[in-house]
């Protein structure tokens with residue numbers, strides 16, 4: 001038995017906590033990357049049943065799957081799509097498209113005109129992410145979209161924060177540029193529609209930035225870079241079983257490159273999970289600041305002198321991984337605990353890294 005487990009009740013509690021914090025502000029449930037690795041269909045179902053009725057995606061396929069399941073929910077394609085065939089398919093699905101530049105606006109407008117329809121779009125503003133979006137100074141170009149694109153209707157306007165997990169000053173600057181632009185457009189008589197900028201981290205840290213809607217992904221899984229977590233629970237772990245138990249003599253090596261050598265006789269368990277499944281030697285490091293790289297290097301150096309222990313939980317006991325983790329198995333020290341072949345092992349794995357495991361909701 002081998003699975004990636006999502007505790008349904010904990011997920012529902014997270015959704016409720018986030019909804020309570022949002023108050024009347026609608027939450028776009030972000031479901032990119034196969035719903036952050038936990039399955040777009042079951043994840044979206046739980047979101048929907050718990051009051052999240054706006055979805056945001058980055059792939060045509062995701063929009064298709066959601067539309068099959070939810071005939072009426074608004075679906076926002078957060079990427080600016082340029083391919084005419086794809087634009088047509090997204091319009092068939094009734095997806096709200098993102099306009100990230102003037103050329104995309106022209107393309108979508110042309111296709112909408114051919115279809116004799118008006119396409120709802122959200123306009124992306126690039127306040128520092130460097131992808132998708134008009135610059136805050138591109139006011140004239142934006143006004144041209146309003147003036148000349150008669151087959152587009154602007155349902156919203158959004159920007160995306162690059163450092164909401166770490167840099168409040170940068171986030172505030174992005175927010176100010178975004179809201180100043182909204183003001184300019186409104187003052188010139190243009191409707192900006194639903195304005196939104198918060199991802200999970202900004203949503204939690206900056207309630208003053210919620211505006212008309214927020215876009216939440218990782219917070220549903222309780223996976224955040226800082227401590228103000230609204231009581232959110234970290235969701236998702238891998239589960240496997242003890243496949244083999246043995247006593248190894250002093251001097252026995254374990255794993256590739258003989259990365260571990262027993263100093264005395266010890267009892268080991270072979271567990272059926274490895275790097276292919278997302279179980280990694282590297283500490284979870286999904287942030288990319290210079291500071292983080294530096295910390296990563298220091299961590300490596302420290303690790304040479306004081307190897308850090310990678311732990312899994314066998315029958316409720318923390319057990320150390322011995323040697324290098326294999327592609328689909330690992331070996332752990334169970335000398336001091338009671339266990340038998342077939343016993344359950346719990347392993348911390350980031351859902352975004354999970355491969356080859358069935359995702360099970362319990």
Ligand SMILES: *Cc1c(COP(=O)(O)O)cnc(C)c1O
Pocket residue numbers: 030032078160198199200201215216217218219
């Ligand atoms: C991924 C993404 C989000 C959600 O980010 P989280 O930090 O996971 O909440 C919001 N907006 C855009 C544009 C995104 O790409």
